[in-house]
Structures are given as structure tokens and as C-alpha cells.
Amino acid sequence: MSRLSDAFPRGRTGLVCYAMGGDPTLAATEELLRAIDGEGADVIEIGLPFSDPIADGPTLQAAATRALRGGATLGRLLEIVERLKLRAPVVAMGYMNPVECMGNQAFARALGQAGVSGAIIPDLPLEEAAPLRADLAGAGIDLVPLIAPTTGPERAAAIARQARGFLYYVSVTGVTGARIELPADLAARLRELRALSPVPVAVGFGISRPEQAAALRGLADGVVVGSALVAAHHQGGVPAAAELVRGLRAALR
Amino acid sequence: MKRVLPLFTSEPGEFPDARGRFGAYGGRFVPETLIPALDDLESAWRAARADAAYREELSALLQDYxxxxxxxxxxxxxxxxxxxxxxxxxxxxxxxxxxAHKLNNTLGQALLARRMGKKRVIAETGAGQHGVATATVCALLGLECVVYMGVEDVERQAPNVSRMGLLGAEVRPVEAGSRTLKDAMNEAIRDWVTNVRTTYYCIGSAAGPHPYPLLVRELQxxxxxxxxxxxxxxxxxxxxxxxxxxxxxxxxxxxxxxxxxxxxxxxxxxxxxxxxxxxxxxxxxxxxxxxxxxxxxxxxxxxxxxxxxxxxxxxxxxxxxxxxxxxxxxxxxxxxxxxxxxxxxxxxxxxxxxxxxxxxxxxxxxxxxxxxxxxxxxxxxxxxxxxxxxxxxxxxxxxxxxxxxxxxxxx
The missing domain is CATH 3.40.50.1100 (Rossmann fold)
Structure with missing residues (x-):
């Protein structure tokens, strides 16, 4: 197990909160991360903005565009993480091109230096992941894999075997963003995955409201909320984001 | 008897390898949701190219249509x-x-979509030629067609936007990013991630995740x-x-x-x-x-x-x-x-x-x-x-x- 795995609480469903790094400015992100951490997020995901985020819906696309306009770079975002020394472990979520551009080993070293615990790369499936996974592991960082509703049982088992930190189950076939309803077979899929996964299983994509989080209580080790938090922060600033985190925390208790 | 065109005559050469790599290039860098669909596409393609009926039907369409x-x-x-x-x-x-040459590819892919039982086809387009070629074959085979096109391209290639509409396709303008082909392709991939179970993604370039670079090359x-x-x-x-x-x-x-x-x-x-x-x-x-x-x-x-x-x-x-x-x-x-x-x-x-x-x-x-x-x-x-x-x-x-x-x- 790792610091990241251990961050998922026993006996309750953990809360994973996402913030787009640098949206709309680096200073705003610093304030937001501190607030989310203070409200008791169990894990914090920081989005590394990319020009062409194919796994993201309109909310996170717009946030990435604002962040890039605001001058966000990987180096500057990691400086913030290093300086804040958050209570919750931090996971960097970004796309493969900026990682490769920096170099896998340099990326791993930079994350390690900043005290980041894990990385999620949504466009890096199992077949392509081995080199980066090894470089990250060398720096003590977990590569968190994703499993989708379309992933068959054998493939899910193969992905779970390589999972470090936690396993990210994508609740819906689609891109990130709020959904009105979650799929009917979600509970069954989560039960299967938790049975075969050596690490905690968190579920994300589409979860936006405390009621949806409450419905997943006990079914997953963690619930990831991304677009809804980014939207709350964009519309109502840090107070609105903090209020949503409080509501989600209460719903999972 | 009608001549069958020299389709897929190339030997299964060195490239791409089993992982879809051409030397250091290629591969599959897409969300997990799409990996099973790419596996299905690859096996459907291998079956189709080995099937004389598929080859003859495509050959006849390429000549007579x-x-x-x-x-x-x-x-x-x-x-x-x-x-x-x-x-x-x-x-x-x-x-x-x-x-344009685009029809060589869309005819082959639309026949493949039909073999795979997909009723909805999506495509990205820049100049609109691939969009028109996709709309054309969808009309021919009775498939639903949605084409993503950057707003800038919608403006500068207006005749092709009209053509796609007349052929019964829905053109969805893409406002994001540079509002050109790159962004149209992002949006088509997002559509595919969302509707992957019912939808065939007809890529127009010898690009994208494996097996598309192979598939498009073979058809062109x-x-x-x-x-x-x-x-x-x-x-x-x-x-x-x-x-x-x-x-x-x-x-x-x-x-x-x-x-x-x-x-x-x-x-x-x-x-x-x-x-x-x-x-x-x-x-x-x-x-x-x-x-x-x-x-x-x-x-x-x-x-x-x-x-x-x-x-x-x-x-x-x-x-x-x-x-x-x-x-x-x-x-x-x-x-x-x-x-x-x-x-x-x-x-x-x-x-x-x-x-x-x-x-x-x-x-x-x-x-x-x-x-x-x-x-x-x-x-x-x-x-x-x-x-x-x-x-x-x-x-x-x-x-x-x-x-x-x-x-x-x-x-």
C-alpha cells in the first residue's frame, strides 16, 4: 500500500476533489486547494491543463482554456503544490503529450520533488502505460489506472493487477461532466471491481451533487467530484466550492 | 465477369506491429472506454479484408459508383x-x-460499419471533403451521419457544408480551440467515447489510434x-x-x-x-x-x-x-x-x-x-x-x- 491508498478511510466512502490547476489564475488555485484541503477532502486531484483534452466535457475544457490563458504550466503548478504542503495526498491528472514533452523520467522527478503522490493520465491505456508506470514508481508515485463501463472482465482484472494508489472507475461511457442520472448497473460493477482490486476503488465522471454521492456511500472506497467543483468555483469562487465540498462530505458520512 | 480491383494487395508487412506501432510512432493513446471498441474494429477489419464478399462489394462500388x-x-x-x-x-x-480521394476510404469504412451492425456514423472534417464523402456513403447505405467541423472551416468551405446537408447529414460546428480540423477531431472522439456502443467513427486521415492508420492506408x-x-x-x-x-x-x-x-x-x-x-x-x-x-x-x-x-x-x-x-x-x-x-x-x-x-x-x-x-x-x-x-x-x-x-x- 501507499500513502495514496491509505488516504481512503476505512468504514466510510472517501471524497476525492478535483481542481483545474491555474483556473483562472495560479493564485486562485492556491487559495482553492487550501480551502478544499481544509474542508476535509481525502484526496486532491489537480488538473494539468492541456490544449486538447479529449476525455473532458465542456466544463473542464473551458477551465483548461482559462488556465492556459492564465499562464499555468506544469512547473508553476508543482511549485504551488510543493509550497502548500497539503494534508491530503495530491494526484496530478493530465494528458500524455505534456508528459512526454517533458520526458517521463523528468516528469516523475518533478512530481516527486513537489510531494505529489499519484498521477492519472486518461489517454494512457494499459498497453501504453508500462514505461511511465515504472518511471513514476521509481520516484515513489502511483500511476492510477482507469476502468470504463466498456472494459470487459479479463481486461479489468489485468488493469487492476497493475493498479497503484487506487483504481478509478469511470461511471459512464462519456466525457467528464455532470450527469442527471448514474447508470443502473453501477453498484454491481463497483462490487465486482472491489472484489478483484488490490487497491481502493474510486468512482468518478458525472457525480455532481451530494445526493448522488450519498447514493454511492458504501459502494465505493471513494467518490471523485470534478466538473461540479470547477463550475462552483468558477461561478461562486472559493466559498461556493468549499460549500459543495462540505455538502459532499456530509453526504458521505 | 467484372474485374475485381487490386484491393489490400500489400503483404502484411513489418508495419504496423501488433501494437499498432510504425517504429516509434502510432499506438493507442485514447481513453480506456474506447479500447474495447478499437479491438472490435481491428478484428472486424481483419475479417472483412479476408472476406471475398466484402472485397467484391467494395470493388464494385469503387468502379460502378x-x-x-x-x-x-x-x-x-x-x-x-x-x-x-x-x-x-x-x-x-x-x-x-x-x-476527392476521400471516397475510397469512406466506402470501405461504411461497408465495415454495416457489417459491424452500427447504424450511426460520425466523422470529423477539415476541408469538408471527408465529411461529404462520409455523408455520401451514409446516404447510399441508409446510415445516420453526424459530421463535426470547426466553425472556421464551416465558413471557408461553405459549399461542402451545403452538400453534407443536402445528403442528409447533420453538420455540428465546433467552437472550441482553433475551430478547425484539430478541434473537430477532438469533438468527434468525445462523441465516440459517449456513444461508442452504437456509433461507428469514420476517421478520414491515416491518423488516430490503431487500427485507423492501417485501415485508412489499406483503403487508400x-x-x-x-x-x-x-x-x-x-x-x-x-x-x-x-x-x-x-x-x-x-x-x-x-x-x-x-x-x-x-x-x-x-x-x-x-x-x-x-x-x-x-x-x-x-x-x-x-x-x-x-x-x-x-x-x-x-x-x-x-x-x-x-x-x-x-x-x-x-x-x-x-x-x-x-x-x-x-x-x-x-x-x-x-x-x-x-x-x-x-x-x-x-x-x-x-x-x-x-x-x-x-x-x-x-x-x-x-x-x-x-x-x-x-x-x-x-x-x-x-x-x-x-x-x-x-x-x-x-x-x-x-x-x-x-x-x-x-x-x-x-x-
Missing amino acids: AGRPTPLSDAPRLAQVLGVRARLLLKREDLLHTG SIIGEEIAAQCAERLGRAPDAVVACVGGGSNAIGAFHRFVPDRRVRLFGVEAAGLGLDSGKHGASLSRGRPGVLHGSRSYLLQTEDGQVVEAHSISAGLDYPGVGPELSHLRDARRLEVLAATDAEALEGFRALARSEGILCALESAHAIAALPKLPAEVRDAANAAVVVNLSGRGDKDLATILKALGSAR
Whole structure:
């Protein structure tokens, strides 16, 4: 197990909160991360903005565009993480091109230096992941894999075997963003995955409201909320984001 | 009995390998949701290409519906105007139904979609030629069709937007990013991630995640097969060089692939130099990009030092793309492909030269290949006994407004 795995609480469903790094400015992100951490997020995901985020819906696309306009770079975002020394472990979520551009080993070293615990790369499936996974592991960082509703049982088992930190189950076939309803077979899929996964299983994509989080209580080790938090922060600033985190925390208790 | 065209004649060669790699390039860099669909697509394709019924149906459509084989036209007046002493031959993909080579690919993919039981087809388009070709085959086979197109391209390629609508396709304008082909492809991938169980994604370039670069190459290779047969008949030998424009590169790899093993045939890819290779406003990923990951595969890419993809620029919507197919990246590194570039202004000159000397209004994409002919190495260009084939990938109707505006009083 790792610091990241251990961050998922026993006996309750953990809360994973996402913030787009640098949206709309680096200073705003610093304030937001501190607030989310203070409200008791169990894990914090920081989005590394990319020009062409194919796994993201309109909310996170717009946030990435604002962040890039605001001058966000990987180096500057990691400086913030290093300086804040958050209570919750931090996971960097970004796309493969900026990682490769920096170099896998340099990326791993930079994350390690900043005290980041894990990385999620949504466009890096199992077949392509081995080199980066090894470089990250060398720096003590977990590569968190994703499993989708379309992933068959054998493939899910193969992905779970390589999972470090936690396993990210994508609740819906689609891109990130709020959904009105979650799929009917979600509970069954989560039960299967938790049975075969050596690490905690968190579920994300589409979860936006405390009621949806409450419905997943006990079914997953963690619930990831991304677009809804980014939207709350964009519309109502840090107070609105903090209020949503409080509501989600209460719903999972 | 009707002749069956030489489809999928290439031996399963060295590339791509089992992981969809062409040397260092290619692969599958897409969300997990799509991996099972790509596996299904790959096995469906392997079954289809081995099935005589599929091959015969595609062959019949390519001949009786699309108009294959396309002619190989001698262009002596163009050679004279451009100061080229070699014999110039134009492979007339502009004469294919819908006005470009794109139909070779969409016919094959739509038949595959039908075999796979998919009723909804999506596509991305830049110049609109792939969108029109997809809308056409969807009408032919009774499939629902949605085409993503950047807002900027919707404006500059208006005739093709109208065509797609008349063919019954829904064109969805994409507002994001540079509002061109790159963003249209992002949005098509997002649609596919969302509707993957019911939807077939018909990619128009020899790009994207494995198996698309293989699939599109195999369907476009008929161009090179015909060039080889026509040159054998006309010249008694293979051509000395084949020239094609390169955006994503489907017409180029289609024309080149047959000749890759024959090192006597030099292969020239012509990229969009836009306002100039040093202007930062171009689409020349092979000339000025670095390897990176975009739209599901590793290939040459125009990007910042932080790995953000930069906006391409070209007067030609079909070449206005910051990436390129992975096989062309591999051929470049292997020095099998020689890369040239033509600016917007040179492409317009090429367009005009072809129009006035041979009576052909070509697409702005293809005009880049024409414009590069004077830049061929002297030993090819100036050899009177050399034969150079230019793949004229499309016709220019869609570009008339852009061309008239750009040429202004010069017309």
C-alpha cells in the first residue's frame, strides 16, 4: 500500500476533489486547494491543463482554456503544490503529450520533488502505460489506472493487477461532466471491481451533487467530484466550492 | 465477369506491429472506454479484408459508383510552365465521385460499419471533403451521419457544408480551440467515447489510434496500385517519383504505400508552409514539429515547449492540422519520405498554373503538391527521361471563394 491508498478511510466512502490547476489564475488555485484541503477532502486531484483534452466535457475544457490563458504550466503548478504542503495526498491528472514533452523520467522527478503522490493520465491505456508506470514508481508515485463501463472482465482484472494508489472507475461511457442520472448497473460493477482490486476503488465522471454521492456511500472506497467543483468555483469562487465540498462530505458520512 | 480491383494487395508487412506501432510512432493513446471498441474494429477489419464478399462489394462500388480507376493524365504544358523537364503525370483523384480521394476510404469504412451492425456514423472534417464523402456513403447505405467541423472551416468551405446537408447529414460546428480540423477531431472522439456502443467513427486521415492508420492506408492504397499499373502500361516501368500533399496524409500514404519497398521510386510529401516555415503560421508538422501524442497516436506534432498543441495555419483547410499520420512520421525518420513545403502564396500560384496550362481547377490541398514541383531535386526535375506522378487529390470547387478572394485583382 501507499500513502495514496491509505488516504481512503476505512468504514466510510472517501471524497476525492478535483481542481483545474491555474483556473483562472495560479493564485486562485492556491487559495482553492487550501480551502478544499481544509474542508476535509481525502484526496486532491489537480488538473494539468492541456490544449486538447479529449476525455473532458465542456466544463473542464473551458477551465483548461482559462488556465492556459492564465499562464499555468506544469512547473508553476508543482511549485504551488510543493509550497502548500497539503494534508491530503495530491494526484496530478493530465494528458500524455505534456508528459512526454517533458520526458517521463523528468516528469516523475518533478512530481516527486513537489510531494505529489499519484498521477492519472486518461489517454494512457494499459498497453501504453508500462514505461511511465515504472518511471513514476521509481520516484515513489502511483500511476492510477482507469476502468470504463466498456472494459470487459479479463481486461479489468489485468488493469487492476497493475493498479497503484487506487483504481478509478469511470461511471459512464462519456466525457467528464455532470450527469442527471448514474447508470443502473453501477453498484454491481463497483462490487465486482472491489472484489478483484488490490487497491481502493474510486468512482468518478458525472457525480455532481451530494445526493448522488450519498447514493454511492458504501459502494465505493471513494467518490471523485470534478466538473461540479470547477463550475462552483468558477461561478461562486472559493466559498461556493468549499460549500459543495462540505455538502459532499456530509453526504458521505 | 467484372474485374475485381487490386484491393489490400500489400503483404502484411513489418508495419504496423501488433501494437499498432510504425517504429516509434502510432499506438493507442485514447481513453480506456474506447479500447474495447478499437479491438472490435481491428478484428472486424481483419475479417472483412479476408472476406471475398466484402472485397467484391467494395470493388464494385469503387468502379460502378465512385468511378475507379481514375485516369493518369499527362501534363506537358504544366511541366513547361513550371520549368520541369521530367514527364509529369497527374493521378486524377479529383475525378472521383464527390471530388476527392476521400471516397475510397469512406466506402470501405461504411461497408465495415454495416457489417459491424452500427447504424450511426460520425466523422470529423477539415476541408469538408471527408465529411461529404462520409455523408455520401451514409446516404447510399441508409446510415445516420453526424459530421463535426470547426466553425472556421464551416465558413471557408461553405459549399461542402451545403452538400453534407443536402445528403442528409447533420453538420455540428465546433467552437472550441482553433475551430478547425484539430478541434473537430477532438469533438468527434468525445462523441465516440459517449456513444461508442452504437456509433461507428469514420476517421478520414491515416491518423488516430490503431487500427485507423492501417485501415485508412489499406483503403487508400488503391491509388498507388493504380499508379503502378498505369505507369507499367504507359511507361513500361515504375515512376521515378511520386508527389503528394500532406495534411494528415491519407492521399499521400495511399499513393506512396505501393512504392515504399521499391527504393528506386522517390517519395515526396508536400506540407503546408502557410505564411512561411519561419513565420510560426504553417501546418508543417514533419518539417517543423517534434514527436508528440495527439488524437490517439504518437507522431510529429506542432507544439509549444510545454507540450501544448499549437494552432496550425494554411489557406487550405485540409492541410490546416498540427499533426500527421504516424506512418509518414516513420517514413520520414527512415529517410524513405522526402519532405517539401509550399506556402499559401505558392499554392495559389500552383493552382493558377494548373488551371491555365491543363484546364484543371484543383483543390488548394493538391495545389501544394503542384507548387512543390519546381522544388524537386534537380536530378529528378531536370531529367527529361524521368517520370513524376503527382497525386491530384481533389478538385477545387469548394475553394473557389477562398481563391477568388486571395487572388483579388490578380485574376
